Amino acid sequence: MIHKTEDITNDQIRTADVCVIGSGPGGAVVAKELAESGLSVVVLESGPQLTHRISTRDPGAFFSKYMQQGGLRALLGNTFLASMQAEVIGGTSEVNSAIIKMIPNKILKEWIEEYELSGISVEEMRQHYEIVTAELGVRPTEDEAQGPHNKLVKLGLERLGWDSHPLHRAVRNCEGASDCLTACPSGAKRTMSVTFIPRASEAGADIYPLCRARYILREGGRAVGVRADFLDPETRQPRAEMTVYAKAVVLSAGVMWSPILLRRSGIKGNGWVGKNLCGHIGVAAFGLFDEKVDGWWGASQGWGSNEFFHRGLVLESLWSPPAVMATRLPGVGHEYLRELKNFDHYAIMATKPRGVSRGWVREGLNSQPFCWMKVNQADADEAALGLKACVETLFAGGAKRVLPGCYGAPWVMKEPSESDILLTKRFPPSSFEFVANHVFGTCRMGSNPRTSVVDSWSEVHTCRDLFVCDSSIFPTGIVNNPQGSIMAFSRRTAHHIAERYC
Ligand SMILES: Cc1cc2nc3c(=O)[nH]c(=O)nc-3n(C[C@H](O)[C@H](O)[C@H](O)COP(=O)(O)OP(=O)(O)OC[C@H]3O[C@@H](n4cnc5c(N)ncnc54)[C@H](O)[C@@H]3O)c2cc1C
Ligand code: SF4
Known part of the structure; x- marks a missing residue:
């Protein structure tokens, strides 16, 4: 179920098979697949729930409530690149244009070769992609x-x-x-909040909006849970603590937050966590x-x-x-x-x-x-x-x-x-x-722990039972719009996790 968290003021402790952080295209697919495979799943999402009925055409009002950093995030360096990520159940799928395309075969082959990805083939990824796009109802x-x-x-x-x-x-x-x-006023857009999140919930997943992960709990080289805060819906300040103990943790907080949570939890990936930020x-x-x-x-x-x-x-x-x-x-x-x-x-x-x-x-x-x-x-x-x-x-x-x-x-x-x-x-x-709204790379995938953060199955090289499923694992840009490919990679990892923990 999707919990009402606005009124929670007492600290909570939960146990689950898997705790997923973030409910965008990466996290929503993992939550749905794992809940359907019979595992108990808790999803923590720092943003609130949004329905099309409360969407507004006023970007200022909308961004301040549902976008990270009020929609004013930028990549700064020798120039300025505006870059938006949503903070809401469904993640950035709620505010994007819903264009769905597959990673080009050429780029996937390039990754397989250059980053020595094992167990991945173009044919397998295409199958995952076709299944998620059929579930979304993608059409011209x-x-x-x-x-x-x-x-x-x-x-x-x-x-x-x-x-x-x-x-x-x-x-x-x-x-x-x-x-x-500013989110679809008619509910026509097949975002995560109207597709994979309700399906995860129907299959038994517990979804907590306004619950922001602070760091990952680790013991002896393994992830064992997540410490998080329930947020006040208006001020977004912490007002109660949530601790989830889990057999596995899936980090799907997006390209900016996933590396920050890893670093806060003491995982630096040989210096690669947070580096290699790239984008279209x-x-x-x-x-x-x-x-x-x-x-x-x-x-x-x-x-x-x-x-x-x-x-x-x-x-x-x-x-x-x-x-x-x-x-x-x-x-x-x-x-x-x-x-x-x-x-x-x-x-x-x-x-x-x-x-x-x-x-x-x-x-x-x-x-x-x-x-x-x-x-x-x-x-x-x-x-x-x-x-x-x-x-x-x-x-x-x-x-x-x-x-x-x-x-x-x-x-x-x-x-x-x-x-x-x-x-x-x-x-x-x-x-x-x-x-730069298509951004990648900050927890890059690869077989070599010296040059990448997660392995070919999205598991963090230096921490067992901790997976990253979002656009941060893509080593490079992919030319095409990324959501469909993020979902395909997440589905593949979800099946791997289900095999290990079911
Ligand atoms: C304006 C715009 C238009 C776009 N159009 C398209 C398009 O048409 N097609 C396409 O393929 N792509 C498009 N994109 C890109 C696409 O939406 C993103 O690449 C995709 O949503 C990324 O998915 P994700 O799961 O990696 O992260 P996100 O969708 O960003 O989800 C991450 C989630 O994690 C949550 N989170 C972060 N930190 C924490 C924490 N500490 N605790 C709990 N939760 C946390 C966030 O609130 C967020 O909900 C667009 C992007 C933008 C901004
Ligand atoms: S009806 Fe919804 S999906 Fe269609 S263009 Fe408008 S906002 Fe986008």
Whole structure:
């Protein structure tokens, strides 16, 4: 069951076969698979429960309640990369665009070879992926839900003769409310809180929202439980302690928190815990059209292209609320207000190079993650290439002006040829307005304990009975949107855990 934790004021002690920390795509799959296999499972999630009935279109109000660090997290280094992770039952699946894709075979093979992953094959991973996507009900975005902003991107891609396809998403009866970032108001999005979490609960898992793990309890080189705090729903300050004793602990707190919890528990993985932070380096162009686009109507991200897949980047239509995107508009004062009034004439196209830059995360001020990344010139060059493709697509779709969001290039482009500068001039990383919402690597998987944190079955090399199941185990970026692959890896590990402890 999903416990009501708002009123708990007394310290609690529980025992279970497995304690899972975090309820995002990684944790939710593990909880459901293990509960269905007959093990007793406790899930601790630091965020509250959210239902579509209390979703809001006001990003400020929503982010402050349901996003980590109020949605204002950034990777800092030689530039600024905005990076969001949710804090809510269901994790970041609740706020994402529900695009589901598989890790490309080439990258999986690369991992198997380079990180000497044993017992993993492309065929096996594809089976896990197909099962989780069938359970989610993944399908191509229907025409009726596309809305004008996705259709203009489609038109642009078709006119250029480029690859063009509807994005496959985990939705049912999507109304195209374009509100995926602040949770789906109609409940159409097949997030973890409406799929794997209720199924885990039905199979007997005990799920505790507003319960934040503090550290992992260890004895003689094994994990034996978790110490956590129940949080006040308003202040999010601890008000009672929770201790769970378990035969195994699964850490699925996401790419920022999983390494912090490991370090707090004295596990450093030869210095690798928290290092190797990597991610897809996202940029976007805005196109202004004569006709009304009304971007708030249509799936948030409904259309895409793999034209530049061979270069390690995909192109996708995008919509986010004006309160998030309007900082990109040109001008100040009255000029800016005029642009803002035009927001219903904009369509947006985004791209996310795979990313070869590396960084790290560690516990910073106020016990929150502090994330650092130095974006290198190779990633900036790939971002410029992807951005040019976005600009060209929007012009081909009929845009009259395009804002590439690259300092040093014209802020407003009036014709496609102006985008040539993105390839003829070299722009340093600080020129771009980067977003990194697909982030990985801080508990990297590999067979060598000297260079990785978890083994091929996601068990921490230096601590038996402790597993990591989230995007932090991916050694590199994967080009494609990661949720489906995170779920596939978690399902594989869950079956391994079930075999050992059942
Ligand atoms: C705006 C946005 C759009 C995206 N769109 C897509 C998309 O369309 N398709 C796609 O594939 N990917 C998308 N992603 C990325 C995808 O959502 C994430 O990669 C994925 O959710 C990561 O899953 P996870 O289980 O690793 O972590 P998360 O989903 O982040 O879950 C981790 C959970 O652990 C909890 N937690 C953290 N610390 C603790 C603690 N100490 N105690 C208890 N609980 C804790 C957190 O509150 C959180 O709920 C998007 C991301 C964003 C931000
Ligand atoms: S586009 Fe709107 S209706 Fe469709 S899944 Fe996203 S929020 Fe829900």
